[in-house]
Amino acid sequence: MSKFLKNSELTFEKAKQIVDDTLQSCDDGELYLEDTKSETIILDDNKIKSSDYSTDIGYGFRAVTGEVVAYSHSNEISDKSLKNSSDNLKSSLKGKSGTYNTEIKNTNQKFYKDIDPVEEKSLKSKIDILNEINNYARSLDSSVKQVTANFLGEKKNIEILRSGGQLLNDERPLVRFNVSVMVEKNGRKETGIYGVGGRQSYDVYLENENWKKVCDEAFRIATTNLDSKPSPAGEMKVVLGPGWPAILIHEAVGHGLEGDFNRKKTSVFHDLVGKKVASEGVTIIDDGTLDNRRGSLNIDDEGTPTEKTVLIENGILKNFMQDRLNARLMNTKSTGNGRRESYKHIVMPRMRNTIMLNGNNTQEEMIKSVDKGIFAVSFGGGQVDITSGKFVFNCTEAYEITNGKIGSPLKGATLIGDGPSSLKEVLMVGNDMMLDPGIGTCGKAGQGVPVGVGQPSLLIDKMTVGGTQI
Amino acid sequence: MIKEDSYLKNLADICLTKSKKLGSSEASVLVMNSVSENVNIRNRKIDGSERSDNLGITLTTYIGKKKASISSSNLKEENIITLVKKCIDATKVTPEDEFNSLPDKDLHFKGAKDLKLFDETHLDNEKKINFIKAAEEKAFSNEKIVNTNGSAFSETKSNFILANSNGFMDGYKTSQFTAYCEVVSKSNGSMERDYEYTSKRYYDDLLKPEQIGLNAAKKAIDKLNPKKIKSDKFDIVFDKRISKNFLSNFASSISSSAIAKGTTFLKDKLNKNIFDNSINIIDKGNIIKGNGSRYFDSEGIMIKELELVKDGILMDYLIDTYNGKKINRQSNGRSSGTTNLYFENGKVPFEDLIKSGKKILFINETIGRGANIITGDYSVGASGMMIENGEFAYPVSEITIAGNFNEMFKNITLANDLEFNYSTNSPSMLITGITVGGK
Numbered sequence: 001m002s003k004f005l006k007n008s009e010l011t012f013e014k015a016k017q018i019v020d021d022t023l024q025s026c027d028d029g030e031l032y033l034e035d036t037k038s039e040t041i042i043l044d045d046n047k048i049k050s051s052d053y054s055t056d057i058g059y060g061f062r063a064v065t066g067e068v069v070a071y072s073h074s075n076e077i078s079d080k081s082l083k084n085s086s087d088n089l090k091s092s093l094k095g096k097s098g099t100y101n102t103e104i105k106n107t108n109q110k111f112y113k114d115i116d117p118v119e120e121k122s123l124k125s126k127i128d129i130l131n132e133i134n135n136y137a138r139s140l141d142s143s144v145k146q147v148t149a150n151f152l153g154e155k156k157n158i159e160i161l162r163s164g165g166q167l168l169n170d171e172r173p174l175v176r177f178n179v180s181v182m183v184e185k186n187g188r189k190e191t192g193i194y195g196v197g198g199r200q201s202y203d204v205y206l207e208n209e210n211w212k213k214v215c216d217e218a219f220r221i222a223t224t225n226l227d228s229k230p231s232p233a234g235e236m237k238v239v240l241g242p243g244w245p246a247i248l249i250h251e252a253v254g255h256g257l258e259g260d261f262n263r264k265k266t267s268v269f270h271d272l273v274g275k276k277v278a279s280e281g282v283t284i285i286d287d288g289t290l291d292n293r294r295g296s297l298n299i300d301d302e303g304t305p306t307e308k309t310v311l312i313e314n315g316i317l318k319n320f321m322q323d324r325l326n327a328r329l330m331n332t333k334s335t336g337n338g339r340r341e342s343y344k345h346i347v348m349p350r351m352r353n354t355i356m357l358n359g360n361n362t363q364e365e366m367i368k369s370v371d372k373g374i375f376a377v378s379f380g381g382g383q384v385d386i387t388s389g390k391f392v393f394n395c396t397e398a399y400e401i402t403n404g405k406i407g408s409p410l411k412g413a414t415l416i417g418d419g420p421s422s423l424k425e426v427l428m429v430g431n432d433m434m435l436d437p438g439i440g441t442c443g444k445a446g447q448g449v450p451v452g453v454g455q456p457s458l459l460i461d462k463m464t465v466g467g468t469q470i
Numbered sequence: 471m472i473k474e475d476s477y478l479k480n481l482a483d484i485c486l487t488k489s490k491k492l493g494s495s496e497a498s499v500l501v502m503n504s505v506s507e508n509v510n511i512r513n514r515k516i517d518g519s520e521r522s523d524n525l526g527i528t529l530t531t532y533i534g535k536k537k538a539s540i541s542s543s544n545l546k547e548e549n550i551i552t553l554v555k556k557c558i559d560a561t562k563v564t565p566e567d568e569f570n571s572l573p574d575k576d577l578h579f580k581g582a583k584d585l586k587l588f589d590e591t592h593l594d595n596e597k598k599i600n601f602i603k604a605a606e607e608k609a610f611s612n613e614k615i616v617n618t619n620g621s622a623f624s625e626t627k628s629n630f631i632l633a634n635s636n637g638f639m640d641g642y643k644t645s646q647f648t649a650y651c652e653v654v655s656k657s658n659g660s661m662e663r664d665y666e667y668t669s670k671r672y673y674d675d676l677l678k679p680e681q682i683g684l685n686a687a688k689k690a691i692d693k694l695n696p697k698k699i700k701s702d703k704f705d706i707v708f709d710k711r712i713s714k715n716f717l718s719n720f721a722s723s724i725s726s727s728a729i730a731k732g733t734t735f736l737k738d739k740l741n742k743n744i745f746d747n748s749i750n751i752i753d754k755g756n757i758i759k760g761n762g763s764r765y766f767d768s769e770g771i772m773i774k775e776l777e778l779v780k781d782g783i784l785m786d787y788l789i790d791t792y793n794g795k796k797i798n799r800q801s802n803g804r805s806s807g808t809t810n811l812y813f814e815n816g817k818v819p820f821e822d823l824i825k826s827g828k829k830i831l832f833i834n835e836t837i838g839r840g841a842n843i844i845t846g847d848y849s850v851g852a853s854g855m856m857i858e859n860g861e862f863a864y865p866v867s868e869i870t871i872a873g874n875f876n877e878m879f880k881n882i883t884l885a886n887d888l889e890f891n892y893s894t895n896s897p898s899m900l901i902t903g904i905t906v907g908g909k
Contacts, residue, residue: 048567051538051539052540052541053556055540055543055544068517068518069517069518070519071519071521072521072522075544075545085521088521131565146731146733189732189844233906233908264620268661381839385663386619386663387619388867390851390853390867390868392851412840412845412848414850414851416851416868416907417868418868466870466907468874470701470702
């Protein structure tokens with residue numbers, strides 16, 4: 001029975017009637033209901049700068065026929081509002097007709113607990129911890145001049161009502177905890193940022209003074225950068241560290257393997273299924289089923305159970321990531337990658353946790369093999385142009401490698417490469433696979449969704465490094 | 471249709487009254503509604519349509535120097551009352567901050583001439599589709615254009631009321647019409663994309679669809695079969711759509727929040743030379759129909775016109791009430807950031823800039839967010855065109871450009887081609903001696 005419509009002025013029977021009536025001659029569509037509660041508590045410049053609490057409730061009503069998607073959303077969950085949306089959808093799809101798609105498989109899979117991170121801890125206790133964090137981080141060294149720390153917590157409940165009355169739901173907790181430290185020494189300022197998070201209670205990240213490790217890491221990165229020298233510019237070998245640097249995989253190939261770009265033939269990968277797109281030994285999966293991970297979902301935002309999807313196996317392109325619309329138009333099945341930021345947004349194929357699996361090499365071997373290159377340990381933002389395949393990253397922690405040895409830290413290094421060719425330039429795949437700490441948000445067409453990444457250390461034959469030293 | 475003032479005012483009033491009753495010493499509330507209609511097409515056929523109706527409140531309550539906020543889209547009266555209570559409870563446990571307060575009453579906006587920010591024109595979906603289809607049709611008239619990444623037309627109407635317990639209550643309607651066309655070109659195995667974009671307060675001021683299609687196609691075709699160049703120092707001419715990003719970076723670097731915390735490379739630079747002395751930067755809130763125009767900022771404070779940089783010298787910061795108190799300055803109405811921010815027009819024609827050297831690199835696209843405002847370091851991926859002896863020679867891609875704003879800002883020469891297409895606007899610019907990473 002619908003939890004959303006239990007106490008609403010819109011009854012389940014009425015909603016079902018409008019949904020059935022609107023979608024009967026469409027290929028697909030649903031009524032998506034969402035109720036989100038979130039909080040942001042920020043400590044900045046020695047003060048609690050903001051303590052914000054937010055609730056958002058609304059529906060998104062979608063009708064799909066052929067390639068055309070009509071969408072209408074509102075905060076007002078009522079007969080009248082839903083009827084208006086229905087009229088709007090019908091007029092958008094006027095003259096088109098389809099056959100409503102089969103039912104979605106029900107699932108009992110659970111990858112996170114049904115907890116409410118916003119309510120389970122009092123605001124007072126969260127403020128106290130932030131103050132403690134501030135004091136601790138400032139006590140690490142006299143060079144620490146600024147500390148920013150924040151808690152972001154969310155509980156999102158969703159319900160999907162399909163034509164015919166099938167009802168699917170999911171309850172999703174999500175938390176994130178970040179610390180940023182600015183240090184100043186001899187007139188030079190640098191920052192270090194570190195964060196952790198996932199679909200579980202704040203306590204997991206705070207217990208046993210775990211938060212100290214987050215502060216220590218932010219401080220370490222900032223201090224390392226104090227000694228950084230200008231980065232070289234030009235083509236060279238690059239060793240990527242394990243874990244978070246896998247956002248390179250996310251940008252370089254992940255987006256290009258999303259179903260929409262391939263159905264529309266605007267991705268460089270659209271005609272390469274079954275072909276070799278990466279070096280031997282490179283296997284990449286997109287997995288929505290990892291316990292408590294930021295990118296995991298029990299069901300996607302169309303109701304399809306998530307799964308572990310093999311994208312590239314030993315260098316060969318196997319599958320794209322699909323939502324229902326693109327899967328139907330490409331004669332395949334949804335892989336449970338249909339996601340949306342909120343009820344205000346349409347569904348698109350999006351990544352979940354995108355991971356490159358282990359190979360046989362050690363990081364030590366990789367570094368030893370490089371005469372001149374860079375070792376990239378952590379990145380800030382990245383971006384990709386799907387059509388040309390070009391992608392870019394800003395290193396937040398990187399070192400030069402000279403004659404097989406790690407040297408000085410480098411500042412302001414950007415890496416630029418070509419998605420399809422860079423995976424063929426992989427010379428060694430490490431045996432030290434790590435998942436990221438749980439901080440990733442992927443942006444596509446103006447929508448942000450939480451994602452995860454992971455990889456072992458990698459040696460890439462050549463990439464262009466953008467620095468100031470030629 | 472968007473909600474009228476009376477509806478929004480009533481909700482604002484409920485929030486303020488209830489907050490006071492439950493123990494707040496001061497409060498402010500924003501109630502806003504926006505309705506947006508959007509059509510997407512692809513390959514000259516409809517791909518989707520969206521209608522969104524957003525209603526929301528944001529309430530901030532104070533108890534002395536304690537402060538907390540809530541926001542919600544559930545505007546049923548009983549829910550609002552629960553939320554106000556929750557907000558007051560949160561305020562009570564939040565530590566005091568000596569700088570917390572409502573803005574100075576004397577700075578409240580008190581009325582101004584009509585800036586023409588609202589166009590009532592409504593286009594039904596068919597008209598929107600026809601508009602953007604005409605843009606794609608034009609782009610496809612060139613045989614090298616083989617696909618589209620999607621093109622869209624959107625119409626957004628908004629209304630809001632901002633009120634506080636010091637008696638401020640005002641708001642206004644705005645409209646925004648936007649058309650976007652992104653096409654894919656193909657030739658000799660090379661595939662590239664590019665776009666054209668127009669966004670205006672008034673429908674009639676939009677770029678004509680044919681022009682949108684023509685521009686998008688030309689840009690995508692110009693990029694075909696690019697070369698990668700060797701790492702070197704170059705004099706770079708930045709297209710307007712890139713040069714305006716330097717202004718945005720500059721604006722983040724002079725926000726009073728960054729200044730107060732010392733997290734900007736422009737701290738301690740007030741009244742000092744930071745740009746070439748030919749450079750003037752202005753932020754003007756009252757441009758008629760301006761995309762960035764506003765009557766007052768998010769605290770209700772009137773917007774002064776600011777001459778941020780004069781003859782290369784930094785003259786002012788962007789100041790809100792809270793951070794202003796930290797640096798002992800009065801708010802200048804910038805709690806929502808800049809309004810219409812622009813470089814005053816330069817004196818040199820664009821043609822002269824690209825002829826200023828034997829080999830000039832023209833950059834019209836950058837990717838990545840490579841600006842660090844704490845250090846001023848800048849490093850992004852880029853593509854564009856090599857110019858030899860004033861002639862466009864070949865497209866260039868997969869390169870990086872890097873430098874530091876401290877030096878880059880002093881080496882800027884502006885062209886005289888300023889136009890007001892966005893909220894932040896710049897003429898094309900030449901910056902000499904930038905490191906380019908390539909092969």
